[in-house]
Amino acid sequence: MTQLVISYQLLSSDPQGLADAIRVEQSIEFPNELAEDWIQKDVVGQIVNMGATVNGITHVEIAYNPDNTGYELPQLLNVLWGNVSILPGVRITAVDFPESILSKFRGPRFGVEGLRKMFDAPTRPLASTALKPMGSSSKQYAQMAYEIARAGFDTIKDDHSLSNQPWSLWRERVELISEAVRKANAETGGKCVYAPSLNLPSDQIALAALEAKALGAGALLILPGISGFDVMRSLAEDDQIGLPIMGHPALLGSFVTSREQGISHGVLFGQLMRIAGADIGIFPNFGGRFSFSKSECTEIAEAARSELSHLKPIWLSPAGGMTLDRISEMVDFYGRDTASLIGGALHRGDLYENSLAMVQKMKSLA
Amino acid sequence: MTQLVISYQLLSSDPQGLADAIRVEQSIEFPNELAEDWIQKDVVGQIVNMGATVNGITHVEIAYNPDNTGYELPQLLNVLWGNVSILPGVRITAVDFPESILSKFRGPRFGVEGLRKMFDAPTRPLASTALKPMGSSSKQYAQMAYEIARAGFDTIKDDHSLSNQPWSLWRERVELISEAVRKANAETGGKCVYAPSLNLPSDQIALAALEAKALGAGALLILPGISGFDVMRSLAEDDQIGLPIMGHPALLGSFVTSREQGISHGVLFGQLMRIAGADIGIFPNFGGRFSFSKSECTEIAEAARSELSHLKPIWLSPAGGMTLDRISEMVDFYGRDTASLIGGALHRGDLYENSLAMVQKMKSLA
Numbered sequence: 183m184t185q186l187v188i189s190y191q192l193l194s195s196d197p198q199g200l201a202d203a204i205r206v207e208q209s210i211e212f213p214n215e216l217a218e219d220w221i222q223k224d225v226v227g228q229i230v231n232m233g234a235t236v237n238g239i240t241h242v243e244i245a246y247n248p249d250n251t252g253y254e255l256p257q258l259l260n261v262l263w264g265n266v267s268i269l270p271g272v273r274i275t276a277v278d279f280p281e282s283i284l285s286k287f288r289g290p291r292f293g294v295e296g297l298r299k300m301f302d303a304p305t306r307p308l309a310s311t312a313l314k315p316m317g318s319s320s321k322q323y324a325q326m327a328y329e330i331a332r333a334g335f336d337t338i339k340d341d342h343s344l345s346n347q348p349w350s351l352w353r354e355r356v357e358l359i360s361e362a363v364r365k366a367n368a369e370t371g372g373k374c375v376y377a378p379s380l381n382l383p384s385d386q387i388a389l390a391a392l393e394a395k396a397l398g399a400g401a402l403l404i405l406p407g408i409s410g411f412d413v414m415r416s417l418a419e420d421d422q423i424g425l426p427i428m429g430h431p432a433l434l435g436s437f438v439t440s441r442e443q444g445i446s447h448g449v450l451f452g453q454l455m456r457i458a459g460a461d462i463g464i465f466p467n468f469g470g471r472f473s474f475s476k477s478e479c480t481e482i483a484e485a486a487r488s489e490l491s492h493l494k495p496i497w498l499s500p501a502g503g504m505t506l507d508r509i510s511e512m513v514d515f516y517g518r519d520t521a522s523l524i525g526g527a528l529h530r531g532d533l534y535e536n537s538l539a540m541v542q543k544m545k546s547l548a
Numbered sequence: 549m550t551q552l553v554i555s556y557q558l559l560s561s562d563p564q565g566l567a568d569a570i571r572v573e574q575s576i577e578f579p580n581e582l583a584e585d586w587i588q589k590d591v592v593g594q595i596v597n598m599g600a601t602v603n604g605i606t607h608v609e610i611a612y613n614p615d616n617t618g619y620e621l622p623q624l625l626n627v628l629w630g631n632v633s634i635l636p637g638v639r640i641t642a643v644d645f646p647e648s649i650l651s652k653f654r655g656p657r658f659g660v661e662g663l664r665k666m667f668d669a670p671t672r673p674l675a676s677t678a679l680k681p682m683g684s685s686s687k688q689y690a691q692m693a694y695e696i697a698r699a700g701f702d703t704i705k706d707d708h709s710l711s712n713q714p715w716s717l718w719r720e721r722v723e724l725i726s727e728a729v730r731k732a733n734a735e736t737g738g739k740c741v742y743a744p745s746l747n748l749p750s751d752q753i754a755l756a757a758l759e760a761k762a763l764g765a766g767a768l769l770i771l772p773g774i775s776g777f778d779v780m781r782s783l784a785e786d787d788q789i790g791l792p793i794m795g796h797p798a799l800l801g802s803f804v805t806s807r808e809q810g811i812s813h814g815v816l817f818g819q820l821m822r823i824a825g826a827d828i829g830i831f832p833n834f835g836g837r838f839s840f841s842k843s844e845c846t847e848i849a850e851a852a853r854s855e856l857s858h859l860k861p862i863w864l865s866p867a868g869g870m871t872l873d874r875i876s877e878m879v880d881f882y883g884r885d886t887a888s889l890i891g892g893a894l895h896r897g898d899l900y901e902n903s904l905a906m907v908q909k910m911k912s913l914a
Contacts, residue, residue, distance in 0.1 A: 260774060346619075
């Protein structure tokens with residue numbers, strides 16, 4: 183396959199008309215008949231498959247010239263979902279990326295195997311958490327991080343909402359937490375890493391990533407729905423940074439929650455997170471505070487792990503109101519390449535004891 | 549008003565439960581009862597108004613401590629729509645931004661009045677277009693731009709899909725088109741500006757903005773849905789750049805197209821575009837290729853122009869399949885502070901003659 187093939191689900195009484203609109207809108211955005219013949223043939227998308235209409239729904243595949251993407255992620259996103267995002271009744275169900283596009287992206291630097299080595303965890307799932315609640319001081323977060331790291335967690339991230347609130351400014355927080363995790367690791371011989379959030383002003387992110395590394399952070403949390411997927415890519419591909427990247431779903435819900443419109447869970451939280459370089463993809467697990475179904479979560483898992491040229495498979499981090507007693511179920515469902523994220527529940531009772539129980543649970547599932 | 553007050557429309561059989569979930573999710577994201585008392589009171593959002601449930605819909609207002617935003621745009625977006633984007637049945641209908649937040653943003657550098665001076669257009673609407681179709685060479689775009697500028701257009705932008713396709717690489721395109729527009733202006737005494745698209749890799753955007761300016765570009769086209777709203781803000785606030793900014797709706801459709809979920813048209817295309825520094829906000833006009841209704845467009849117009857602290861009102865640029873014969877209707881509807889964007893339709897017949905007709909139409913509406 184040499185073309186970029188996008189599969190759409192159309193909810194329309196005129197699927198042929200809508201498919202024709204999409205293939206033009208997502209390429210030349212110009213009256214087709216006014217374009218030169220070769221442009222109509224080589225630049226405008228071509229319908230390569232159109233299914234029967236069942237209950238008002240039609241599946242169609244449109245092939246685009248990969249040159250249209252300029253082989254850069256921002257324009258690739260634009261070809262996928264730029265203006266068609268404004269057309270109701272269109273949903274991307276699958277994307278086949280040609281090698282010519284995938285070869286331009288480094289993808290996850292570590293992926294599943296890389297982090298297994300980093301955490302000396304050849305087979306077990308990873309234990310992850312987030313520092314909460316907002317309003318705590320940097321010292322309080324550092325104390326929490328110390329207890330959690332001492333218990334043997336693999337990753338501790340900032341809550342995705344921590345930025346530069348007056349109670350805990352970014353630089354102070356990163357410094358104190360990095361120091362606390364380093365101290366715990368020194369005491370236990372552990373390999374816990376702290377991932378500060380980089381949900382910062384765009385003109386500060388690249389420098390903040392280097393500063394975080396210099397202060398001792400061992401990973402980075404990125405919110406691609408806010409910062410942009412290409413910011414995650416550029417940080418992931420930067421050899422000077424070279425840290426594992428965790429991708430967070432903030433703001434991305436609007437692309438997936440409607441059944442009639444948007445981008446499929448697998449394409450967004452699996453393929454795009456991976457192309458943009460996340461080593462760990464965070465998404466709301468089924469049965470938590472959010473709305474994803476089991477089949478949507480399965481779709482994410484498959485897209486995060488199935489073959490995608492040279493791009494490494496990535497860790498799944500199902501989250502959102504998870505509790506210790508659901509760990510076994512999660513690992514049964516997603517397998518052991520899972521970085522289970524337990525947040526608030528660790529704080530019901532003693533933080534260190536709960537963290538220890540979580541770590542032991544992970545070890546028992548190796 | 550000192551709090552950040554967000555109005556939501558909830559589609560839920562348990563609006564109280566959902567409102568409680570939102571106020572916690574969008575602040576501490578932590579079991580409320582485990583948080584210190586002062587955090588429950590001062591950091592967690594507070595329900596300040598809850599309407600009756602009518603046809604399953606409930607309107608609720610939640611007030612957040614503006615400190616939660618850190619007074620930075622990425623975290624402001626996160627408070628507005630971060631995790632709640634994953635909850636179905638929630639839509640933001642209005643936002644009251646306190647002065648403490650608005651005072652941190654410069655907003656549009658030019659706005660309506662600034663561009664009226666720049667284009668020597670004290671009362672008339674502006675004539676805008678986009679260079680199309682993809683597949684053309686940089687020389688062809690430059691020739692088009694020359695004709696359109698010679699006819700007296702105010703702004704000529706790259707089609708939002710032009711990036712670094714092999715038929716027209718970014719730097720060459722910006723150089724040739726800038727030169728063509730300069731030549732036309734020199735011949736006519738006109739003030740036409742060219743706005744190249746900056747839908748480029750994130751680590752190249754800031755430098756590309758300066759390079760575009762050095763090459764002669766007079767404005768910049770940003771796609772905040774792809775690049776991130778805060779990238780637009782940082783370019784708009786940069787005195788070294790100092791060019792007018794056009795904001796494009798690519799990818800943003802998913803936030804508005806569902807009636808049940810997302811962010812209102814006015815908040816997204818009016819308030820947020822303005823806070824992020826767009827001087828010209830492009831959006832799909834009603835009755836074109838897209839789906840916005842008249843009332844949704846009115847909402848955008850009101851949000852773009854109503855008082856918002858020191859932030860200047862901005863130009864409306866209704867677009868998406870517009871034709872010359874709809875200009876009068878658009879100006880009747882939106883008023884004269886409208887930068888009508890006509891794209892493909894200019895190419896039906898003679899480009900120069902059509903462009904001239906458009907310019908004359910704009911002058912007649914002064």
